[in-house]
Amino acid sequence: MSGPMTISLCSPDTAEAEISAAEIILPGAGGVFTVQADHTPMLTTLIPGVLEISTEEGKKIFYAINGGFAEIKDNTVKVLAEMLEAGEEIKLSRAEEARNRAAKRLTKITEDLDVKRAEFALKRAIARIDAHSRHGY
DSSP states (O other): OOSOEEEEEEETTEEEEEEEESEEEEEETTEEEEEETTOOOEEEEEOSEEEEEEOTTSOEEEEEEOOEEEEEETTEEEEEESOEEEGGGOOHHHHHHHHHHHHHHHHSOOTTOOHHHHHHHHHHHHHHHHHHTTOOO
């Protein structure tokens, strides 16, 4: 490998952040995947889940995302997320309440229930809980 990668994180509601890392694990539309230095260039879509970043010092950093895109090129991973939230900043009680509300909605399906929206809300809440609890893949 040829040294650390640069991870660039950006979303509409957060300032861009750059992190030097040994690897990143991302929730891709085709499945969860790991990127290390000298990865093949690619552009991919991301789904709701957890980004798990491992620094060269061995520290793990977790973010919840709602989906977006990732570009991997020249030892740089650019993540453009619809929502990006650092695990350490997530209020667990709010995430658990959101999970419970979404799960309850899905147990009582009615004509006016948007099932896809409720499922998305549930996935988003679970990603937030996992990022806060430092559960990656």
